[in-house]
Amino acid sequence: xxxxVQSPRYKIIEKKQPVAFWCNxxxxxxxxxxYRQNLGQGPELLIRYENEEAVDDSQLPKDRFSAERLKGVxxxxxxxxxxxxxxxxxxxASSPGxxxxxxxxxxxxxxxxxx
Amino acid sequence: xxQLNQSPQSMFIQEGEDVSMNCTSSSIFNTWxxxxxxxxxxxxxxxxxxxxxxxxxNGRLTAQFGITRKDSFLNISASIPSDVGIYxxxxxxYSGGGADGLTFGKGTHLIIQP
Numbered sequence: 171x172x173x174x175v176q177s178p179r180y181k182i183i184e185k186k187q188p189v190a191f192w193c194n195x196x197x198x199x200x201x202x203x204x205y206r207q208n209l210g211q212g213p214e215l216l217i218r219y220e221n222e223e224a225v226d227d228s229q230l231p232k233d234r235f236s237a238e239r240l241k242g243v244x245x246x247x248x249x250x251x252x253x254x255x256x257x258x259x260x261x262x263a264s265s266p267g268x269x270x271x272x273x274x275x276x277x278x279x280x281x282x283x284x285x
Numbered sequence: 286x287x288q289l290n291q292s293p294q295s296m297f298i299q300e301g302e303d304v305s306m307n308c309t310s311s312s313i314f315n316t317w318x319x320x321x322x323x324x325x326x327x328x329x330x331x332x333x334x335x336x337x338x339x340x341x342x343n344g345r346l347t348a349q350f351g352i353t354r355k356d357s358f359l360n361i362s363a364s365i366p367s368d369v370g371i372y373x374x375x376x377x378x379y380s381g382g383g384a385d386g387l388t389f390g391k392g393t394h395l396i397i398q399p
Binding site for chain 2: 174203205210211212213214215218226261263273274275276277278279281
């Protein structure tokens with residue numbers, strides 16, 4: 171079974187430029203998460219989707235960050251414009267859906283460097 | 286947000302030694318999880334704990350969910366070179382409205398000296 175796929179794996183941009191990350195979750199997984207991991211830290215949740223609905227986006231900096239999951243499958247996270255402090259690894263995870271035994275599987279992440 | 290205190294921050298051990306790390310919180314959680322992250326990869330789930338007092342093993346790994354539901358520990362027996370990596374504890378409050386996002390500790394960086 172294929173895991174969570176993310177692209178690109180690495181991205182280097184200059185500040186004020188836009189950037190987008192793409193995630194394809196494990197087939198059949200209804201719940202999709204975006205996390206940000208700063209250097210030396212654990213991942214921090216940005217947004218959670220149940221199918222195509224964003225059910226928790228309280229930690230998403232909405233002035234410059236946006237996300238979508240139009241058909242309830244793959245998802246895109248966008249930053250516009252990027253700032254130096256946005257340099258981090260952006261991780262996507264998915265889980266089957268409702269239920270206690272409902273663990274998250276992570277993709278390899280996209281490492282963003284903002285110059 | 287919630288804070289998880291994970292210790293130690295890093296460990297330098299010899300191959301074959303046993304390893305112990307722990308994670309504490311000031312709040313109660315229903316689920317404690319332990320993940321391992323290798324360089325350039327996402328975290329991989331090692332052990333999930335769902336009941337206070339639960340002790341669970343996965344090969345050379347053993348983890349326990351504290352009776353107060355505010356802590357957990359992870360032990361690794363007879364460490365081998367592939368155990369090198371960063372170990373994260375994580376918690377989730379299952380709200381019934383779906384699988385909430387996880388809160389992670391800052392990680393324990395395990396380094397094995399030959």
